[in-house]
Amino acid sequence: MNNVLKELFELEPSTLFQRAQEIARTKKKVYCSPNLINSVCTTKPACRHCKWQSFKTVNPNFYGERSLEEVKNCTKKLVKAGVDRVFMPSGWMGYKVPQYYYSYVQSVKENSNMEVYGLFGAIDKESIQNLKKSGMDGYLCGLESPNEEIYKKFRPGGDTLKDRLYTLNTAKELGLKIWSGFLVGFGETEEDDARGLEILKKLDVDSLSILPFTPFVNTDMMKDNPANPFEWARVMAVARNYMVKPDLFSDNTEGFYYEYGILGGSNGFYILPKIKV
Template sequence: MVCFEELKSKIPRGYKLTKEEALLLLNLGNTEIVELFSLANTITRRYHGNIVDTCSIVNAKCSLCGEDCSFCAQSVHNHTNITPYSLMQTADLVDLAKCGEDMGATRFSIVTSGLSPNQKEFGSILHTIKQIKEKTSLSVCASIGAITGKRAAMLKDAGLTRIHHNLETSKSFFASMCSTHTYEQRINTVRIAKESGLEVCSGGIIGLGETPADRIELALALKKLNVDAVPINIITPIAGTGLENIVPPSPLEIIKTIAVYRLILPDKSLLLAGGRESGLRSLQSLALISGANGILLGNYLTTKGQSPQKDLQMIADLGLTVHSYV
């Protein structure tokens, strides 16, 4: 039996939801989930008000990555129809950042495929960060794979605010998704970024074949690492990948997961990210009043998103407002 009123009182006082409690909440039936969603929304408003964080990303380098992540369309071990290209020029990335700002994003993330950029690419990324900071009011983020302490310091000096580096799933399940690097390596990158004074955006993908316990294990790992933001992606089965035939979870199951993540991570930003359109379908707006307080605008790495105008209208219709740094 879940006492929602008790959790409503205890969580703001620092109560940490146990794994057993979280699993119980994930397994609630449809007659009880409205109370769960309401509690998650109450906690969200207490910590984040009516503000929705918005960001946009660019796939700045799309190459056949040597890592074997089974869900990824950019892995050389999968057989997809993506068209690879080298790192984009600074001027083009600045133009895309301006487009992101114009469509309502307050953050812009430079994303590159591969385990880590080479020295020439890294130098170009540093220059691009400086140019975006100079020519926009955006907070600049980067998702460039594994980083060293030295590179983290250089990124921060260039004006980078936040590193994005997903854990993807639980430690228990990760090895079944990827064998070319370890979960510990991913955690190490998160720790390096935090120790360097950078914010960290780290989350995962729902629907890889993981169990409810795996989802809770991931949330607890992110809490332990004290990440700043958690993007919640939903699997989009892509032909040619190892998960092309997987059946994604139902929209309500996804929103239950988001709601429970909010109770585990009350003060963190939870962002609806890749796969939300196909995964949540007509329930996207429900997720924004059931624990999520952020949204990725525009397109994703290898899949299309819905129009930013539609997203901004959805946010306004809920009585929420977009975060602004201006």
């Protein structure tokens, strides 16, 4: 852990939070929301904490490729809800993005002024180039955990942490904005959190998400405890002070986690308009 991070982690919490909130007040609030492309995932075995697996057990309709018309309808609703930025998630389909994804990204750009970010996991350079040609503004790829041992524990299959770092670096080199972060509350240490922040600062990310681990029913990790909200907010506040430039994203725009996100210095928020899928 470098000296700057060491000093931040050692700060008295009220001072740390106050400084983080002062930085957040200088930032514009950014509201983002998903526009789902495909809920199929080829990761085998499935991630042990996957909320999509949970969704699929209670809603069999949450499975499969969305039609272009569904994506267009969702775009209209997001624009009406005042969303600034849309990310277009898919289950991991391997390192090469399916061809139809490009037309979906192009559709959102043609029908809105929102910034568009891809969210497809680790992908190859050609796919990133094609997404950029389709009008994509940036790429969102979380580290999940900067600790490889923890990463493999809850994500035993699919792309690796190394793959994700390659994808972020490649997107940056191609001139796209990059958005990344990690989850807090997986059993990581303070040193793990610090290492994650050092990686993200070196990447010079444009946006940063520090999110709390939340267990979902019908997953392998549903018995695990959720992240302690105070500790989550504390890591957020360290991130906010350590990395002043990026937009810092919290969880939701209301309720329990929203208040802790504000405490930690967030200026970006996920909103989920009630959209039938």
